[in-house]
Amino acid sequence: MEFLNALVAITNYVIIPATAYGAQLALGALGVTLVYSILRFSNFAHGDTMAFGTGVVILITWGFQAMGISFGPLPTALLALPFGIVVTSALMLGTDKVVYQYYRKVKAAPVVMVMVSVGVMFIMNALTRFLIGVDQINFADGARFVINARQWREMTGMSEPLTLRSTQVITVVTAILVVWALFWFLGRTRTGKSMRAFSDNEDLALLSGIDPNRVVAVTWIITGALATIAGTLYGLDKSFKAFTYFQLLLPIFASAIVGGIGNPVGAIAGGFVISFSEVGLTYAWKKVVTYLIPNWEPDGLVQLLSTDYKYAVSFTILILVLIFKPTGLFKGKIV
Amino acid sequence: MSYLSAANMTGGYGKADILHDCTLTVEKGEIAVIVGPNGAGKSTAMKAVFGMLNLREGRVTLDGSDITALSPQDRVKKGMGFVPQVNNVFPTMSVEENLEMGAFIRNDDFKVTMEQVFTLFPILKDKRRQNAGELSGGQRQQVAVGRALMTQPKLLMLDEPTAGVSPIVMDELFDRIIEVARTGISILMVEQNARQALEIADKGYVLVQGENKYTDTGKALLADPDVRRTFLGG
Amino acid sequence: MSTSRQADSAAGGRLRAPLFFALMAALIVLEGMTSGWNSALGILNMGLLSAIMALGVNMQWGYAGLFNAGAMGFVALGGLAPVLISMPPTQGAFKAGGFGILAAFAVAAIAVLGAVWLYRNLRGKLRGLAVTGVLIVGFFAYRWLFDPAVEVIEAINPSAAGNLGGLGLPTLVSWPVGALLAACAAWLVGKIALGLRSDYLAIATLGIAEIVVAVLKNEQWLDRGVLNVNGIPRPWPVPYEIDLQNSHAFVAKMQAWGIDPTLGSTITVKLAFLLLFVIVIFALIWLTEMSLRSPWGRMMRAIRDNEVSAAAMGKNVTRRHLQIFVLGSAVIGLAGAMMISLDGQMTPSSYNPLRYTFIVLVMVIVGGSGSNWGSILGGVLIWYVWVKAGDWGPDIMALLASPFPAGPFKEHMIDSAAHMRMLVMGIILLGVLRFSPRGLLPEK
Ligand SMILES: Nc1ncnc2c1ncn2[C@@H]1O[C@H](COP(=O)(O)OP(=O)(O)O)[C@@H](O)[C@H]1O
Numbered sequence A: 001m002e003f004l005n006a007l008v009a010i011t012n013y014v015i016i017p018a019t020a021y022g023a024q025l026a027l028g029a030l031g032v033t034l035v036y037s038i039l040r041f042s043n044f045a046h047g048d049t050m051a052f053g054t055g056v057v058i059l060i061t062w063g064f065q066a067m068g069i070s071f072g073p074l075p076t077a078l079l080a081l082p083f084g085i086v087v088t089s090a091l092m093l094g095t096d097k098v099v100y101q102y103y104r105k106v107k108a109a110p111v112v113m114v115m116v117s118v119g120v121m122f123i124m125n126a127l128t129r130f131l132i133g134v135d136q137i138n139f140a141d142g143a144r145f146v147i148n149a150r151q152w153r154e155m156t157g158m159s160e161p162l163t164l165r166s167t168q169v170i171t172v173v174t175a176i177l178v179v180w181a182l183f184w185f186l187g188r189t190r191t192g193k194s195m196r197a198f199s200d201n202e203d204l205a206l207l208s209g210i211d212p213n214r215v216v217a218v219t220w221i222i223t224g225a226l227a228t229i230a231g232t233l234y235g236l237d238k239s240f241k242a243f244t245y246f247q248l249l250l251p252i253f254a255s256a257i258v259g260g261i262g263n264p265v266g267a268i269a270g271g272f273v274i275s276f277s278e279v280g281l282t283y284a285w286k287k288v289v290t291y292l293i294p295n296w297e298p299d300g301l302v303q304l305l306s307t308d309y310k311y312a313v314s315f316t317i318l319i320l321v322l323i324f325k326p327t328g329l330f331k332g333k334i335v
Numbered sequence B: 001m002s003y004l005s006a007a008n009m010t011g012g013y014g015k016a017d018i019l020h021d022c023t024l025t026v027e028k029g030e031i032a033v034i035v036g037p038n039g040a041g042k043s044t045a046m047k048a049v050f051g052m053l054n055l056r057e058g059r060v061t062l063d064g065s066d067i068t069a070l071s072p073q074d075r076v077k078k079g080m081g082f083v084p085q086v087n088n089v090f091p092t093m094s095v096e097e098n099l100e101m102g103a104f105i106r107n108d109d110f111k112v113t114m115e116q117v118f119t120l121f122p123i124l125k126d127k128r129r130q131n132a133g134e135l136s137g138g139q140r141q142q143v144a145v146g147r148a149l150m151t152q153p154k155l156l157m158l159d160e161p162t163a164g165v166s167p168i169v170m171d172e173l174f175d176r177i178i179e180v181a182r183t184g185i186s187i188l189m190v191e192q193n194a195r196q197a198l199e200i201a202d203k204g205y206v207l208v209q210g211e212n213k214y215t216d217t218g219k220a221l222l223a224d225p226d227v228r229r230t231f232l233g234g
Numbered sequence C: 001m002s003t004s005r006q007a008d009s010a011a012g013g014r015l016r017a018p019l020f021f022a023l024m025a026a027l028i029v030l031e032g033m034t035s036g037w038n039s040a041l042g043i044l045n046m047g048l049l050s051a052i053m054a055l056g057v058n059m060q061w062g063y064a065g066l067f068n069a070g071a072m073g074f075v076a077l078g079g080l081a082p083v084l085i086s087m088p089p090t091q092g093a094f095k096a097g098g099f100g101i102l103a104a105f106a107v108a109a110i111a112v113l114g115a116v117w118l119y120r121n122l123r124g125k126l127r128g129l130a131v132t133g134v135l136i137v138g139f140f141a142y143r144w145l146f147d148p149a150v151e152v153i154e155a156i157n158p159s160a161a162g163n164l165g166g167l168g169l170p171t172l173v174s175w176p177v178g179a180l181l182a183a184c185a186a187w188l189v190g191k192i193a194l195g196l197r198s199d200y201l202a203i204a205t206l207g208i209a210e211i212v213v214a215v216l217k218n219e220q221w222l223d224r225g226v227l228n229v230n231g232i233p234r235p236w237p238v239p240y241e242i243d244l245q246n247s248h249a250f251v252a253k254m255q256a257w258g259i260d261p262t263l264g265s266t267i268t269v270k271l272a273f274l275l276l277f278v279i280v281i282f283a284l285i286w287l288t289e290m291s292l293r294s295p296w297g298r299m300m301r302a303i304r305d306n307e308v309s310a311a312a313m314g315k316n317v318t319r320r321h322l323q324i325f326v327l328g329s330a331v332i333g334l335a336g337a338m339m340i341s342l343d344g345q346m347t348p349s350s351y352n353p354l355r356y357t358f359i360v361l362v363m364v365i366v367g368g369s370g371s372n373w374g375s376i377l378g379g380v381l382i383w384y385v386w387v388k389a390g391d392w393g394p395d396i397m398a399l400l401a402s403p404f405p406a407g408p409f410k411e412h413m414i415d416s417a418a419h420m421r422m423l424v425m426g427i428i429l430l431g432v433l434r435f436s437p438r439g440l441l442p443e444k
């Protein structure tokens, strides 16, 4: 029984939140890794793109709510999501036309592209602020729980509570659908394959008559979509705050690099490695320890790291990977 | 007028010219071979013919029409195929996908062409689901040639197709190339193994420092004592 | 490349730099005449500090093409120096917990070194187990020593102290120490991330910056965390306003000049800081220009202009990059320490990556990558624009919003004016990168 209680506690406080967070990171890292493999630079504007996309979704959600449109037990934001994707992807395409295209033409060094993406980051940041401000916003509506603590107790009779929030389920389900669609696209469609070809060997792709402008355009559209979805899911699960999204850049980059930057499977694996390490290391294990070791009450919280240092976890894993395996767990593109 | 004529090409990558008044021609259904020492500009000449280099002077015509200003992609559409010396496959894509990408500009059904490539290189059929990056050097070259054949080119350009493969595989590859030429495809090829290449060549070019040093039929070049001494090792 | 550079600088003319600096001076004077000299000198002082940060970033980006996305971390780390060096020690804190903390750090260091040693000297399965074991045991030993020590220190007079305090040394001493702290952190990061793909350094520095600030916010025993450290002593010879106002000689002199003594005292203090900053800047420029002309500097630029051929010539590119990265970060740390002694307080929550990392990059790019005088100009100019965009934003927005009827939309527009500066910075950065990639004062 005690063992079961420990298991429930771990599921409730570690496995469920880390899975949801990992799915959000994975979607973010997929966006970063896609830009990296096609356009060959680390996009520092990605966090702010996520913030922008989510801002648009929130505004549209409010619009729907004002019109009395709802999505039943699901959050209205899911209805607004497609519109947010369209707006964000359009902005990405516009940014490419106005900003990035020129640097591709002059074959700028990757590090210059990173600098350019910092400029884009400023603009995105400003747009998000104009759009929706800097405050924390909760925009989740609909049913809050799939299983709440009372239901759990009635169902199992266990004293240790377990809750499953609907946003967590929505996050995971959406992420699975999106990843499935993305892999289907990259693996089965002509356009998707041409993107992989372009990522593999740009010169040969050109020789084969693959249109680089089309590849790049599709990449930005997908990146906009991934950023908006990742941002919206994160915002539904936790809350929206523009600055938090900028800070997400670190765990997202860490996920992409840990998995092997440029490798989509790696991005997903990396997302979960980072999320489980972060949640696991900052969780106070006291309860679990008390269940598992009878007759012993630890005096501390048995928390390895304060949650204030959660970004240190991403950083440390990033550093370890850079030291021991710079190409990442799954072989990424050249270091 | 020759089927392909690249006349008086002069140019390079930056300020300094690599090619100096270099001329290459290939007739219909003929095998033309470029040989020469390392760094002579053989690859550069191939790139120039394929439009991957800005020429300061010179003219390239294919089947009578001037293609000097066309992009490489447009030259592919005109019926040229190119197998670069290095990085000539998509390493994380399967053999089949590599061939599919070769046919990217085609809007018709390319199944038949793919079967033809598989008939030419049977090993590729067995490995069709394997990633090109995991294949051996010889197999990878076959993928590279197969990819270029997917557009059904009338002129196939090969830059050192036998680089880094074992002698047995090399003979095999030469046989395949002759087979391709017999179907009426013109071939322009750069080769390190000069003697063997000139044996199968209808026409040979010896390139030195970006200039045509000797131009003749393959047989005549093999017989020429100067060429033998300086380029064929006696 | 080299010929076009010379042609450009000839075309720009010798007057280019003096002209831009005159423009900058005119802007400051204008500010002084319209908003008062306190405000003008305030902008100038902060601008000069930003210019020093820009100098450091320019060494990395301009000389070597290294992207430091974590200047904030080095600024913050440098800022820790005045707290640790020039604040008075907290009575009894060191005795109560100082040794515990030192012992904890020693244990941590031994564990890490031991793990590294085991990693190097063992093979196979045993290695993984041994390294993990040492690290885990080390971690728990560290926490066992560290936690109680922190608890006692933070219990000492928590409303005013609760930290270890400093060494009580002169503030000027803390400036090079700030540089040293930043240099140490830079060495660690650079050692790991340099030599890999160029943007990995950017990502690693982004991370270290977040972590440094997290440490400063949360480790109360060190710097009181979000409770802030106030009353950090001023560097010699900057006086305190109150002392000046109480000095008869000073008051008499001000009155003789027809200046209000209170105003006079604040301006005198700012001028004293200004003097110190200018001395530091000239020293830094002299040093950097000297080193750039030395064989070392020529090699640095050769590497930047063509990494591949420099490596082919047998230059150890990664080692040179590490040197310049550490030096540049030291300069950024120095600026961080100077800034804390100007402010007189350490407020960890005020470190914001946009302000201390990304704006500094804008300064470097606008001034001209690789150009030291450019960084100075860019530093002051962009700081001026940043401050002014905050002031003017609402006015401009009010003008733009005037045709709209009063209501939530208009309110929203006017409220969002405060964010105008982000947009301005983005547009400036992208505009310069695109249309004048060599900046206002191009490298010679
Ligand atoms: N991408 C390039 N950029 C600049 N110079 C090049 C490039 N590729 C080759 N070269 C130079 O052009 C010359 C000819 O090279 P190449 O055509 O590859 O010779 P080959 O194929 O005959 O061995 C060499 O001096 C080489 O250094």
Ligand SMILES: [Mg+2]
Pocket (backbone or CB within 6 Å): B042, B043, B044, B085
């Ligand atoms: Mg070659």
